[in-house]
Amino acid sequence: MDEIDTGAASAEPAANGEDTGPAVGVLSQYVKDLSFENPNAPAIYQQQAAPAIDVQFNIGSGQVGEDVYEVVLKIEIKAQAEEQTAFLVDLSYAGLFALRNVPAEQMEAFLLGEAPRILFPFARRVISDTVRDGGFPPLMLEPIDFTGIYVQQRAQAALEQQGEPVGHA
Template sequence: MSEQDNAPTFNIQRMYLKDASLEQPNSPQILLEQQAPEVDIALAVAAAALAEGIVEVTVTGTVTAKIGDKTLFLCEARQAGIFEVRNIPDEQMNGIVSVVCPQMIFPYLRANISDLTVRAGFPPVLLNEVNFQAMYESQAQAQGEAPAENA
């Protein structure tokens, strides 16, 4: 093996929309309501090894808009990326798949959710930027783990 074979490698193989859905269970009646909806946004990150040195990272965004107790719409999208990650120290891998990869995927998720809500006839839902480092550290702390340095 040459030194190049042992060099740290991080490459994006592919970005893709894995799943998207939009439901309007109370349409068309709820569209006549004049009050502004309450909007709830939830994000989740998941990772799965596909092969040696190849990982799929998925960021899921769920947007629920309600007027009172009735749902105006429910929009969910799962944006994924396949990454080649080789020769990275184990203590840095969690940070890469929990912070670096989601940061690269998030703009695509944000655009897809906005586009989906606009195509459904609603104003665009613009997801605020997310601090995936803080999210990772919070989850690690909740699980009693120490986050990797310089993740």
């Protein structure tokens, strides 16, 4: 199991030799669901305009065993060329992570921020290859700061709980 330093101060082993320091590891990664649609082929290949790309992300996590969590990075992509759909991609890319001795207050941040960051490059490759295999130029998604998004969403939720207005008028 590959271990990743969580940045927490290293803990000394307990007197009985038990390792009490936080540790996380990637157990496996896999395509959970993949769909590619090219509904307007072959006419779409005659389009000269570059398609407009809409990308949506969703992250889910759940415990699947003792100290084992599944994180699913769901990516939905719609490419529109003028009035026609060029292609649709729906990918659920998942990973199993072992988390041991991770403080409860850091668990959600890891599962919804750091774990998707680890999975993203692999999901990005699957999407690129799938789009290319569908007859289009490979689609290279820009890197995403999942931890930054997580922190921003937590801050927004905290403001909403305090009754502060969120957004601009």
